[in-house]
Amino acid sequence: MHGAPGAAAPAPTTPAATAPHTGTPSWRLLTVLGAGGALAGGLIVTAYLATVQRITAHKAALVVGAVREVLKAPARWDTLYLVGGKLTKQAPTGPGAQSVERVFLGYDAADKTLGAAITAGEPGFADVVSLIFGLDPGTGALLGVKVLGHKETPGLGDKIERPTFLQQFVGALTPLKGVKTKGADKSEVQTITGATITSRTVIRIVNNATARWQPLLQAYRQEGSR
């Protein structure tokens, strides 16, 4: 059984090399590791098959929920992929296909364009703030903003998730301006007291993403094609 003395400390030692040692030939070591690997693989694949459906369904539901929320209940939407500097409905294939950027163009029941749902993220106070927002590419007006993830300070920066802050973005005109007190200008957004940097980050994300995607969306519209 175990020839080694049992004086092991909790700290582990390096995984031992599989070079032939006195007693245990390397084929035995390899067989053990191979068998162990196969067993492990079998267990993992079983667990994967049991859970993959629920996980993908949940992830898809999150996207659907977010798009619905920021486009104000569209009847349907197309996924547009950014390939070669242009937006196209053709889904890309091959390695790296997963990381191709995409936006969602929503239509109402009468097939009129409602707007595009765009995800974007930039560094905020603590870490990256990521959000999704609905943009009307024709007028540059916003339909809604939803914060997808952040690591801002609880009690201060996390106020960007509050409806009182996000409500300001509905109908606002890009490019947005952050102000201390909101006036009549439709492009003004009131920043949160004690969370100026985080509020400004949200405004900056929306402005930068709009500047980037609006021309692409307008070019796509102009092509008119399917």
Added chain:
Amino acid sequence: MSDLAWILISSLLVNNFTLTLFLGLCPFFGVSKRIDTAVRLGVANLFVLVLTALCVWFLNRFILPAAPFLRLITFIIVIASLVQVVEMAIKKWSPVLFRALGIYLPLITTNCAILALAIFQTNRGYTLAQGLAFAVGAGLGLTLALALMASIRVRLDVADVPALARGLGIALMIASCLSLAFMGFAGLGAA
């Protein structure tokens, strides 16, 4: 601030691996009370981190999309192998350093910072350049935290620490102060 610069500064200061993300605490609390050993361990970690970022990028790009459920196992095996290779390399090229680092080298395998780097890099979908910037920042951040802790503990050795606080107690209180200080870096890089 450019994307890469922000990733580097963020993992070095704003989201320091040890003081903000609670990674790599075993060497942080356990490592010797000498500054030079701490720095050497930090640099060894930095080296392993950069190699890990490279391998993880390669795995994520070409191999893992075929079997995403094998991600964690592949990562830990690659990390263990990398540490083995680094250990052999250091033994060959600098036996003095090898002796100085002693037991700490194999322990880099279970340093949660390495595996955490692999997982974060995957979750955030970093490109190769971003991953490398991330690893360099993380490694330098680890080294910084280790050096700070070691230099404080050098002084602590000759201070009159109450018996109940000796060991981990006082170390945690110091870490709390360091972490609080590092919170001051928040907002760095945000426009």
Added chain:
Amino acid sequence: MSEAPATFDDVLRGLWKENPVLVQMLGLCPTLAVTNSVVNGLVMSLATAFVLIASNVFVAALKRFIPNQVRITSYVLIIATFVTIADMTLEALVPTVHKQLGAFVGLIIVNCIILGRAEAFASKVTVVRALLDGIGMSVGFAIALLLMSGVREMLGNGSFLGFNLLGPQFEPWVIMVLPPGGFLTLGLIMLAMGWHAERKKRLAKAAA
């Protein structure tokens, strides 16, 4: 030692006397990182318990087939398998908590408690004893996490398990759910344990 019978002590040991976090001081990373709320702490201790018990049992059951040279690699393989299973299960069942735990579910692989118990104990005893030990250590880990997260969530958020207990007038000490608060809470717990140990020593000396 390997053929000694299983006793209740195998379970009780992990609860207090050899508590993996508070006495052996292992597994500090997750103890500090996921205890900013009680729910996170509980789910994490459940996941760790699953991995610890499963890996202890498998290591004890397979110890005869694992050659000495590759034992650490084998243990890591076994642990990584169960962590992957736990990770996928959590993502399917409780996706919001899984997102908050983030990378730390995967980091259970390098949690020193699990590898330490496999190397120091489970590889030398029967399956039953390994199972009991796994249960004991898991409960001990859960006790430590519960203690940490209870304090941090109560003071940092005024709530416990999401239920607001301290009323609307309470101004939460936000620092407690931030990293410095984690170090501080664990530090204070360690100070309390140190004080208790010193007191025991004093009383023993006085009695002698």
